Amino acid sequence: MAATRASTGNSKPRVAAAISTTPERKPKSTTTTRKPTTKKATTKKSTTGAGVTKTKRKPNVKDKAEGALEKVEGTLTRKPGKKAAGTKKMNGTQAKTARTRK
Numbered sequence: 001m002a003a004t005r006a007s008t009g010n011s012k013p014r015v016a017a018a019i020s021t022t023p024e025r026k027p028k029s030t031t032t033t034r035k036p037t038t039k040k041a042t043t044k045k046s047t048t049g050a051g052v053t054k055t056k057r058k059p060n061v062k063d064k065a066e067g068a069l070e071k072v073e074g075t076l077t078r079k080p081g082k083k084a085a086g087t088k089k090m091n092g093t094q095a096k097t098a099r100t101r102k
Contacts, residue, residue: 059092067091 059067067090074083088094 055093055095057092059090063092063094064090 067086067088069086070089071083071086074080074086085094
């Protein structure tokens with residue numbers, strides 16, 4: 001037979017503490033004095049990195065055609081470098097013929 005709390009002499013009543021559901025509010029302190037913050041000059045972060053100049057030019061029809069053929073050739077021969085070079089030529093970002101952007 002299981003022993004109950006009453007039979008063991010340890011029969012203090014179990015009372016759960018009441019939990020309040022009202023939110024606690026912190027008192028507003030009006031005695032603090034703050035120094036006025038100075039605005040710092042914000043600098044725009046470049047997406048290319050420090051000291052990197054992107055080069056771009058408008059590709060003509062010849063560049064687009066050559067780039068497409070080079071890209072296909074790189075795909076067929078499984079040479080990712082050749083494929084990337086064709087894409088660069090098509091987009092006008094090839095370093096050999098591109099101008100630096102100002």
